[in-house]
Each structure stands twice: as C-alpha cells, then as structure tokens.
Amino acid sequence: MKKLMNAPESILNDALQGFAAAHQNIISLDQTARTVFRRQPKEAGKVALVSGGGAGHEPMHVGYVGRGMLDAACAGEIFSSPTPSQIGKAAQAVDRGAGVLFVVKNYAGDIMNFEMASEIHGSNAICVVTDDDVALLGRSRSNGQGSRGVAGTVVVEKIIGAAAERGASLEECAEIGRQVNAATGSMAAALRACTLPASARPTFLLGEGEIELGVGIHGEIGRERTAVQNADELAEIFVQSIFAKLKPDRNEPLLLLCNGLGATPAMELWSFYQAGRRRVEARGCKVERSLIGNFCTALDMAGASLTITKLNERTMSLWDDPVETPALRW
Amino acid sequence: MKKLMNAPESILNDALQGFAAAHQNIISLDQTARTVFRRQPKEAGKVALVSGGGAGHEPMHVGYVGRGMLDAACAGEIFSSPTPSQIGKAAQAVDRGAGVLFVVKNYAGDIMNFEMASEIHGSNAICVVTDDDVALLGRSRSNGQGSRGVAGTVVVEKIIGAAAERGASLEECAEIGRQVNAATGSMAAALRACTLPASARPTFLLGEGEIELGVGIHGEIGRERTAVQNADELAEIFVQSIFAKLKPDRNEPLLLLCNGLGATPAMELWSFYQAGRRRVEARGCKVERSLIGNFCTALDMAGASLTITKLNERTMSLWDDPVETPALRW
DSSP, X not given: OOOSSSOTTTHHHHHHHHHHHHTTTTEEEETTTTEEEESSOOOTTSOEEEEEEEESSTTTTGGGBSBTSBSXXXXXXXXXXXXXXXXXXXXXXXXXXXXXXXXXXXXXXXXHHHHHHHHHHOTTEEEEEEOOBOTTTTSOOTTOSSOOOOTHHHHHHHXXXXXXXXXXXXXXXXXXXXXXXXXXXXXXEEEEOOOOTTOSSOSSOOOTTEEEETOOTTSOOOSEEEEOOOHHHHXXXXXXXXXXXXXXXXXXXXXXXXXXXXXXXXXHHHHHHHHHHHHHHTTTOOEEEEEEEOSSOOTTBEEEEEEEEEOOHHHHHHHHSOOBOSSOBO | OOXXXXXXXTHHHHHHHHHHHHTTXXXXXXXXXTEEEESSOOOTTSOEEEEEEEESSTTTTGGGBSBTSBSEEEEEEETSOOOHHHHHHHHHXXXXXXXXXXXXXXXXXXXXXXXXXXXXXXXXXXXXXXXXXXXXXXXXXXTBSSOOOOTHHHHHHHHHHHHHHHTOOHHHHHXXXXXXXXXXXXXXXXXXXXXXXXXXXXXXOOOTTEEEETOOTTSOOOSEEEEOOOHXXXXXXXXXXXXXXXXXXXXXXXXXXXXXXXXOOHHHHHHHHHHHHHHHHTTTOOEEEEXXXXXXXXXXXXEEEEEEEEOOHXXXXXXXXXXXXXXXXX
C-alpha cells in the first residue's frame, strides 16, 4: 500500500511536526512528549481537559486542542495508548487550579494508562470514558470490555470543553460528559480496511461486493461481513441500531455527525449524511445540529460512521459555544 | 469500486442536499439550478463573486460560499462544466449593483460557458481565469490550452472574496485575482486514480510501485508515471517545479497549501505538508501562512498536491480577513 511518507518509523513525527507548524497560531507541540498544547493557556481557575490515544485517528485528538475544547492531547504510537507518564505530565502542565478532566475512549490500554495518570495527578482529576459505538452492544470484543469509544468522543469533548470554558466545576464537567456520552450512539462500516504504515497488507480483506459492518477504528473487524448496501439501506441499519440505544423522543433535538474513516471523499460523505438524515426524519425526529467530515479516522480506511447525540437545552447551547481548534472551529 | 451512494444517477443531488441541509445557517441550495447561494446576501454596492465547475472536486466550489468568499457556486455534472444559463442566473441573483466577478478554472468547457454567461450579464462582469498547475507548463493537454486551474483556485477565491467584502471595485477585484493567480503554482501526484460513480474501473491503473506525477483533477493522466518516491523526494520535485514558475525572493512571504485529492488520510497530508515545508525552507524561503486538508479533490483519488502562493502585504492581509463558509472558516 503506497503512502505519502518518508518511512513508517518517521511518519508520525513528521505528521505531528507538520500539523504543529501549520497551526502554530492555535497550538504548540512538545515533540519529545508527543503532546499538543493550547498556544494560549486557559485562565486560572478553570477546569483543564486532557485527551489522547493511539495515533492513526487524525485529526483526533490533537486537532481538538484550542479554546473551547481540549487543553492538551497526547498521541501514542499508531493504534496504541500514550503512556501514563506522558499523560501525567500533560495534566500537570495544564492544570490551572480547578482540576483536570481526562476524556478516554473505551479501550483496555487507554483506560489503564489514563487511570494511572489520573491517580498520579491526585484527587482533582476525573476520567470520563466514551463508549458510543453501538455495533457490538452486548457482544464480546478483543480490545476491551463494553462498547468502544469512537466518533462520538468529538461531541463529548466539544461539549465538556465549552462547559469548562464557561467555568463549570470539575464535577459538573464530568457529569455533563457522562450525560452526553450516554446520549450518544455511533456505528461504522468499512468499504476497504486500513493498512498500517509498516505493513504491506490491509488489516482485513474485503471482496469487491462486500462491506464490513460495525467495523472498529483500529482495523478490527466488525459485527458482520455483508453484501454492499446502498447508502439508504446502510443508513437505515445504522440509525436503527443507534436508536435502539438512544430511544429518542420525537421532540428531542438531535445532532447528526457523518464521519469519514480516512479515505472517503466529500461527495460520498455528504450523500451518506443525507441518507442518515432521511432515516432519522422518517422516524419523526428532527436533526437540529450537523457535522460532516473526517473527525475520527482509522488511517486510510474507506467508509463512514454516523453518530447521533440527543441534545437538550443545556448541551445544545454548549455545542453552539465558540470553538477554535485546528479541526473544529466556529 | 464501492461507493457510499444510492445510485450513480442520484449521488450528486443527494450530496448537494446533504451538504445544504448540514450547512443551512450559512448557505442555501437551489436544487433545480444546482446552485448554492449565501444565506445572507451581500450588502448592496459590493462586487459579487460567482464560481463553479464540474462536480467531483468537493468541497470546491460550493463549500466556499459564504461571507468573505463566494456569493454563489454552480455545480455541473461530474467533471463537466455548469451551463451558461445556470451561471447567468446565479450571477443575476447575486449582483448587488457593483458587478459580478467570475472565477473560472482553465478548462475549455468552463472557459466557454463562463464567458458566455459573462457576455449575457453585460459590461459589469469580468472573468478571472486560474491556471496555477505547473505540471504541464509548456506541454499540450487534452482539455484546454495553457495550464490547468487546480487547488490554487481556493487561494484566489479567498483573497478576491475578502477584497470584495472590503468594498473593492470590480476592476480592483479582477486585478487582485489575476495577480494572485500569477503568484501561485501547484502540482499533484496520484497514488491511485479516481473512479467515476457510473464506472466500475479507475480512470487509469497504477502498479503497486508506481505513482502518476503531475496528475490532473479529472482523472486525466499526468506528466510522467514514475516509481514511488518518499515524501521528501516527491515534495522536492513539486517545490522545484513550482519555484521555476514563481521565482520567489527569500523575503517574500509564502503561503503553503497541502491539498488531499479525496482519499488521502490526515496523517499523510500532515506529513507531506511537512516535507513541502522543509523543501521550501531549504531554499531559504519562509512559509508564513498554511492550509492542510481536502480543498480541491478528484473524487476518490489517493494522493496530494502542494500549492505555493507568493504573498505581499496586501494579499496576506486579505488572506487573514475573516471567512465564514462551510469548508473554510476563521
């Protein structure tokens, strides 16, 4: 698999350096620590937000550092967690006296390392775990217990980030984060698997007429290998599975996020967003907020996910608050 | 080639509808005319900007409609120009009394149709043609005379858009646009060709060890088929070719845009941006403004382009002016 890189060993550092150079008005990079910080630290007395995870999901998480979202993001090696000391140092650097909230995607390695970092940081640290993926609900998985944290993590980080910026306490931020995570469901399908930079082969092989339904963001296989569906049929499966978790009322405002997995062009994402929107509206529900783009990727995987979040007055207002990061800005 | 779509005949309308629904606070879509307009029309007495072209280059051009950039964008069928009457109607709708400037990428069909629309609109209309691609400088091409207009068009549209918003006259806007186009060079390479929605096969086939150097954004083959290069080697060819056109002084501030062709993941784009930046800095020049992402794509082509623009005090300040469009915002 051809890639735009110098070498598998250098692509991650090259990518982080390029990202940091291009966005130096918003963020700064500690290259040794592989950690991205806000260029302008948050005011004293406000809760700091730290996230991170394996690389390969760009722009997640480093792209979400900036005013109104994260204070720091730690990148691990590709598809493997940052270390406890790396996370702990980031937390220490950004704690402005009101404590540190860690947003952690639900994978065994991430949970372990962020919890260790949180213990080291002490009593003014809380972990909020995201587990929005509905594809494997009630099934076992190889890299953790319960559901995986995927693109819904962006929604959680945006809304907690706004709350922290407004001056919410550590406990309030954690409560909001858990509520948003519980109100969020995601599902993905791959048309083509991803290939690790050091590998010659994709993580799994799909036939010309096959897709991988419920795929994860680390190249792990999904719930089912199935025949290619058209956009409406696929969106129907996604929305049905997500609604089975969320059970939204018709009057609850919904956020719909259509996320590309890395190699999906805009025309397909826009068309798939529209398919998802139609399936939501067919159920009498209303999409009040939207996002389309590459937000939580799996290297060069082709395919997409839909994420739906049930909003309320408070979380919709927090979603609308200004945000100024490399990957999300309004 | 699997795609997220209902059918080849419907993907473009579905995509435009999804795009419009997700960004309805900024733009509105006239579905019949396949034209996207600013939600809030520009103040009377300011020059209106209209662009457009074949679909398949999303987010170009519809993603650049909004305050500080385009007033309207017309989408043609995939890889074919919008019609003169479609463009003419868009111009009529957005003319606020100070005339209409058309930004046109240099392809035979686009030139013909935009010039016809411009003639119909009358004396208060001017076409500015972009021809930033340096890959085929001095060589013949199948779909037009001279160089192709590619990703540099985004830079031209952003800077003219800011000038129009400030109240520059039609002649001033055209002069700025031509100056920026002349100060801009681009070059692209494909790792994998694109596949048209109605086709089962990519527009050309590359071996596992080959890339297409100087590729166009319509799946047309490029300058040379060559062995895979690493990111630094490829960036060196690009920067050398672009500098041969621009001949920048060391004290001229440069804008560096790394553009994905549709199926290139963020990690590779960030790493390739960094390679480009290193090759620019190795020549003693300075990158003062940057942009990384998918801005001018070729459906699901894998690969990237670099664009460099020589800025001056005026154009850098216009670049920095606020912009509020679905695809470009600061």
